[in-house]
Amino acid sequence: MSILAEKFRLYLPLTKPLQTGLLLATGLAGYMSARCPVFNIGTLLGAAGSLLLAIAGSTVLNMWWDRDIDAKMGRTKQRATSSKLVNENEVLRLGLILSVFGVGWAIAIDAFYGLIVFAGLFFDVVVYSIWLKRRTAWSIVWGGVSGAMPILAGRTLGLGYVDWIGLTLALGILFWIPTHTLTFSMKFAKDYAAACVPTFPSSYGLGVTRVTIAISSILAAVSMLIASIGIGMDWGFLRLLGVLSAGLLMLAVAITFKPSERVNFGLFKYASVYMLAAMILVVIEAI
């Protein structure tokens, strides 16, 4: 029993529970936004379970693939994969099992939904991590595309087809991800340089990175607002989303014109709070 508990303690962080939880929240919000009806418990649990497994699986596979560069970065060298606390073949097997079960479950629920879940996993593991992450700073675009798949998958499951609202919600996530990841790559620029991972700050400088963050924040906020109007969100909730979007834009402007470590950190954290709040609003509206 204690061996199992120890394994769980070592392996759980490999799924990045907070990030996985946030992406799962976007997927469920996407599903509920379709009002299909919302409380079809079987489908809702199926969507939650399949997305959870697929997202966690792709994250574990990324950890497995990146274990060598993680070992070179101060921020990640403590990870179980890079500090060899876990067997790397075991990590690979776990990632594959979670991914296969997640995608398989998704296909069993609905083939089209399953295809989008698979696309998210493919873009994340193969295109982003294996192919592009060590080659170009632009890999984050594909990381963003994969991050946008859960919300698109959720809405598509609810509707049975892809609509412009689903694509706009996905765009909102796609543009939000650079706000999150670029602030991160600025904070840990030395780590990424030590691991020879190209990032926007190392490839184009801090100025361009800050402007990119500001532009992507504006586009994320605009996309979320347009999608929310499309969903038919209540005027009061739209006001609230507008307020939260204004906070995001204010920090994006601050990081462009008055950059500092504090503002950088503030934007990084606020961006997560913003997206979580936006998803909660979509869910409350649907209920």
Add this chain to the structure above:
Amino acid sequence: MKISPLDRVLLLITGILAAYQVAVGIDGFDTVPIIAYTIAFGVLLVAGLLLIILGFDVLDSPVVVIVSTIIPLSLSLGLVWQHTSFGTSYLIFTIIGFAAVTLTRSIHTPGKIPTIVLAFVHGIAGMTIFLLPIITSMQEKAHPFFSLVGIGGALIGVGGLLLSFLKTGRPILSRETILKVLPSLLLLMTICFVAGFKYG
């Protein structure tokens, strides 16, 4: 001073109440009060989130003086527009007052002009938020509970005074004491506003 978990919880509840007020609590009002209250409670919400994320050090930013002027100005504008006949005049005062505070804090202004401008604008807005709901309630033009908004106004006045004197280097209470009571003060103030608007 480091922000404690309890402070974070108090600020989170403050933020949730402010979010409720923006989303639900002002439905049915006229356009100008809706915009004014959305700005006031929106600033409160975002400020609460930034305090949770960045801690009390965020209060050291010079922008805080300007941002903290927005809350009383927009709240008082909403109240004046709803309950008096000189809404347009007060809207002009609000715009000029905010511009004056922003200008005197952004460019070099000699002597005590920035402090005088700040005290004047805050004073008018603060007294409006404090007195108008109480007078309206006493005249039975609103439910007695509406006077809770006035109590909220008094609390925001106390908070504003404590922070302003702290910023000028002549604190009424020590920085530690002010920061210790600030989350509770913000929460109590928000509860008064939300309850006052809901039941008033």
